[in-house]
Amino acid sequence: MEQLQIAQSRMDHVELPSDIGCIPPKIAIGSEGFSNLTADQWKTFIMIYSTNILWDMLDNNDRKILGHFIQACNLLVTRIITEDNLKEAQERLKDMAHLIENTYGPEFITSTIHLSLYIADCCRDYGPIYSF
Structure with missing residues (x-):
């Protein structure tokens, strides 16, 4: 859970261009934070956020x-x-x-x-x- 909170904190500081779909505002609530992501939101998370926020973890x-x-x-x-x-x-x-x-x-x-x-x-x- 602590790693999700760190990831959430890092995501909160990423500003996306308006033409990129956003993901739900909170992922640090366990598996529930990811369970409702659409395919487009998963794409945004994987392609934009994942390397930046998870790499050192x-x-x-x-x-x-x-x-x-x-x-x-x-x-x-x-x-x-x-x-x-x-x-x-x-x-x-x-x-x-x-x-x-x-x-x-x-x-x-x-x-x-x-x-x-x-x-x-x-x-x-x-x-x-x-x-x-």
């Missing part, structure tokens, strides 16, 4: 996991996506999954993490995530 493996995830997200949320972007995003997600498994054990490879490995295929079939 994470150990080296968790930093690598977060780095792979953020880079994959950056590649996947664009309006126009290339095959090279899809390949790199898929590799980043695989590396992230391997790091999670090696760091925390196979029981931490949830269905969501497993399904993320198929996002590139979905983009090939349906177009950029932005469009669907």
Whole structure:
């Protein structure tokens, strides 16, 4: 809980441009602070806040996991996506999954993490995530 309060304090000092959607004003209330986030709010949290407010709270493996995830997200949320972007995003997600498994054990490879490995295929079939 103390780390959530530190993260909240750091978030309170970040000023976002008006064209970026905001996230709920309080995350330091435990899991309830995150349970109602929309996909767009999660995107804002991951892409803008996470590195700035969490980096020094994470150990080296968790930093690598977060780095792979953020880079994959950056590649996947664009309006126009290339095959090279899809390949790199898929590799980043695989590396992230391997790091999670090696760091925390196979029981931490949830269905969501497993399904993320198929996002590139979905983009090939349906177009950029932005469009669907």
